[in-house]
Amino acid sequence: MSESIDWRRALVIVAFAIAAIVAPQVLGVSDVNLLSEIIYLSTAALALALITGFNGQISLGHGAFVGMGAYITMILTVDYNVSYVAAGLISLGAAFVVGLIIGLPALRITGVYLALVTLALATLFPQIVNRLGDITGGSVGRRLVPREGYGDWDRLQEVGRRRFLSTEGFRAPDWTGLANDQWRYYVFLAIAVVVFVLVRNLTRSRVGRGLVAIRDNETAAEVAGVPIAKYKVLTFGISAAIASVAGWMFAVLNNDVSPTSFTIVLSITLLVAAVLGGANSIIGPIIGAVVIIGLREAVPAGSQQYTNVIFGIALIVLILAAPGGVVGIYRKNQFKRKQRQAVRAAEEFKAALEAQEATVAE
Amino acid sequence: MALLDVEDVSVRFGGVTALDGLTFGIDEGQICALIGPNGAGKTTLFNVISRLYDADRGAVVFDGRDLLSLPPHGIAGLGIARTFQNLALVQGLSVLDNVMVGAHASTTGGFAASLLGLPVRAREREGRARALEVLERVGLGGYAQLPAFGLPYGTLKRIELARALAARPRLLMLDEPASGLTHSEVGELSDMIRSLRDEFDLTVLLVEHHMNMVMGISDNVVVMEFGQKIADGPPAQIQGDERVIGAYLGGPG
Numbered sequence: 001m002s003e004s005i006d007w008r009r010a011l012v013i014v015a016f017a018i019a020a021i022v023a024p025q026v027l028g029v030s031d032v033n034l035l036s037e038i039i040y041l042s043t044a045a046l047a048l049a050l051i052t053g054f055n056g057q058i059s060l061g062h063g064a065f066v067g068m069g070a071y072i073t074m075i076l077t078v079d080y081n082v083s084y085v086a087a088g089l090i091s092l093g094a095a096f097v098v099g100l101i102i103g104l105p106a107l108r109i110t111g112v113y114l115a116l117v118t119l120a121l122a123t124l125f126p127q128i129v130n131r132l133g134d135i136t137g138g139s140v141g142r143r144l145v146p147r148e149g150y151g152d153w154d155r156l157q158e159v160g161r162r163r164f165l166s167t168e169g170f171r172a173p174d175w176t177g178l179a180n181d182q183w184r185y186y187v188f189l190a191i192a193v194v195v196f197v198l199v200r201n202l203t204r205s206r207v208g209r210g211l212v213a214i215r216d217n218e219t220a221a222e223v224a225g226v227p228i229a230k231y232k233v234l235t236f237g238i239s240a241a242i243a244s245v246a247g248w249m250f251a252v253l254n255n256d257v258s259p260t261s262f263t264i265v266l267s268i269t270l271l272v273a274a275v276l277g278g279a280n281s282i283i284g285p286i287i288g289a290v291v292i293i294g295l296r297e298a299v300p301a302g303s304q305q306y307t308n309v310i311f312g313i314a315l316i317v318l319i320l321a322a323p324g325g326v327v328g329i330y331r332k333n334q335f336k337r338k339q340r341q342a343v344r345a346a347e348e349f350k351a352a353l354e355a356q357e358a359t360v361a362e
Numbered sequence: 363m364a365l366l367d368v369e370d371v372s373v374r375f376g377g378v379t380a381l382d383g384l385t386f387g388i389d390e391g392q393i394c395a396l397i398g399p400n401g402a403g404k405t406t407l408f409n410v411i412s413r414l415y416d417a418d419r420g421a422v423v424f425d426g427r428d429l430l431s432l433p434p435h436g437i438a439g440l441g442i443a444r445t446f447q448n449l450a451l452v453q454g455l456s457v458l459d460n461v462m463v464g465a466h467a468s469t470t471g472g473f474a475a476s477l478l479g480l481p482v483r484a485r486e487r488e489g490r491a492r493a494l495e496v497l498e499r500v501g502l503g504g505y506a507q508l509p510a511f512g513l514p515y516g517t518l519k520r521i522e523l524a525r526a527l528a529a530r531p532r533l534l535m536l537d538e539p540a541s542g543l544t545h546s547e548v549g550e551l552s553d554m555i556r557s558l559r560d561e562f563d564l565t566v567l568l569v570e571h572h573m574n575m576v577m578g579i580s581d582n583v584v585v586m587e588f589g590q591k592i593a594d595g596p597p598a599q600i601q602g603d604e605r606v607i608g609a610y611l612g613g614p615g
């Protein structure tokens with residue numbers, strides 16, 4: 001039954017795929033960049049959906065992992081002439097390891113306490129950046145372009161061109177015939193598709209069921225043979241790695257990395273994005289990211305400071321009213337329908353049985 | 363030789379001695395019932411075997427292996443599965459996925475393979491088919507896609523039974539599987555436990571208060587009181603044991 005193709009679903013996916021591919025051809029630069037930002041935020045929110053939604057480890061510190069990805073990318077590409085691809089992979093590896101290290105003490109704390117500890121991580125991150133001002137640029141931040149005075153300017157320009165690094169940042173290679181913003185969008189889209197497919201695979205596997213079992217009933221998981229500690233720590237590492245991929249996107253998109261972008265506000269925004277859409281789903285983070293960026297665009301300039309308040313209130317209301325988010329509401333309705341069907345089937349079966357018994361008795 | 367040997371096991375919670383030098387064994391293929399008044403320590407013994415509780419003293423040996431040196435998640439892999447007196451289902455998963463969680467230890471596929479998806483597809487299909495078979499076997503074939511909550515109590519208990527069976531266990535531990543069931547359901551369950559034992563070559567450790575069921579299907583009965591064993595033998599002998607009648611069978615269950 002579940003193996004057969006769901007045509008309506010397939011149609012929706014194909015339509016979305018076509019729209020996603022065509023969009024940058026028909027939209028202006030600022031809209032294309034807005035779509036790129038949605039992809040960035042979706043990816044970051046997915047990291048949170050995995051750790052908090054599927055595995056039940058509440059993290060209020062994922063902004064720090066996003067920031068880590070952005071800073072490592074910026075420093076490696078600008079100061080060390082590392083290519084964007086290599087910088088992304090290195091930051092991914094680094095975030096994975098840091099995620100594992102932070103995941104270890106997280107084994108001993110759960111629920112609200114874990115939220116508080118990860119909150120500390122989020123508040124600490126900008127301070128660490130400021131402390132390391134020599135390489136991070138301190139509170140002002142740095143741009144993702146080779147700076148004069150940093151080594152041989154001409155050589156950097158030359159190397160930068162070869163590695164898609166230019167004064168415009170992430171530059172489209174000539175063979176594509178694309179504008180820089182279009183190229184960047186397609187690269188983000190490709191990366192996000194890969195990340196989302198990997199996470200989807202994970203959640204639908206033996207391991208994914210183990211993660212949900214840990215979230216809902218640790219005893220049941222343990223008795224079934226799920227190694228709780230190993231699963232939790234590895235999930236923390238993978239989630240941090242995904243957040244760092246989003247951080248790479250941030251650096252590439254904004255060409256500018258500064259500590260104000262990675263404060264507790266980002267961590268909370270990610271949680272809102274994940275919870276809003278439905279943290280226990282793969283589509284949820286995308287819905288959340290679209291709503292959050294749409295909301296920000298809808299709020300008139302000058303009253304932006306209120307959006308954080310709105311997010312905060314939205315988060316509380318959501319957790320109270322619809323813990324499963326948008327996807328949760330949809331699923332609940334589906335479940336209810338199936339349950340009604342099953343109960344009806346059972347009743348019909350019972351009635352048939354009784355009718356049969358009655359005829360036998362006669 | 364016994365498949366499971368409980369040797370002089372003691373567990374204390376503060377001032378309460380839940381198990382007090384408990385010793386008994388279960389032979390392979392037997393249905394062994396563990397009975398005794400509430401608070402006798404039956405569930406505590408299950409939790410010691412599952413490694414959820416630490417024993418203060420004693421040993422538990424399964425098929426020649428010392429269980430008490432293993433981590434909790436290492437028990438299922440040896441072929442020990444159980445149900446819980448107070449349900450322990452994963453509410454966020456469907457009935458089918460709950461049963462598949464039960465097969466965790468008897469299947470393979472780690473993080474890397476799961477992320478990449480492809481190498482595990484075939485195995486996943488196989489596991490799904492097997493889980494469906496088990497659900498059919500306990501009469502819940504039509505429930506596979508439902509969430510594992512909001513269903514009748516007896517159904518939830520049977521999902522737990524299916525989950526335990528999915529582990530392909532050698533030892534199946536059932537903690538009050540008949541509690542909350544109707545009279546006819548209890549009869550059905552008794553028949554099912556017997557036939558499952560024969561079909562899957564199980565050894566069963568059964569905690570139950572329904573005396574008709576216990577006396578009807580057990581090969582051996584262990585009677586507990588205050589964490590100690592007060593009698594041990596075939597049902598006919600236990601039913602005639604004066605101490606047991608005094609402590610348990612005579613009184614209101």
Ligand SMILES: Nc1ncnc2c1ncn2[C@@H]1O[C@H](COP(=O)(O)OP(=O)(O)O)[C@@H](O)[C@H]1O
Pocket residue numbers: 375378379380398399400401402403404405406407
């Ligand atoms: N986790 C625990 N903490 C404290 N006391 C416990 C715990 N588990 C069981 N006990 C106590 O141990 C005794 C045996 O309980 P239990 O094994 O549940 O009995 P039974 O299953 O035979 O009804 C009871 O006195 C109970 O209160």
Ligand SMILES: [Mg+2]
Pocket residue numbers: 404405406447
């Ligand atoms: Mg009990």
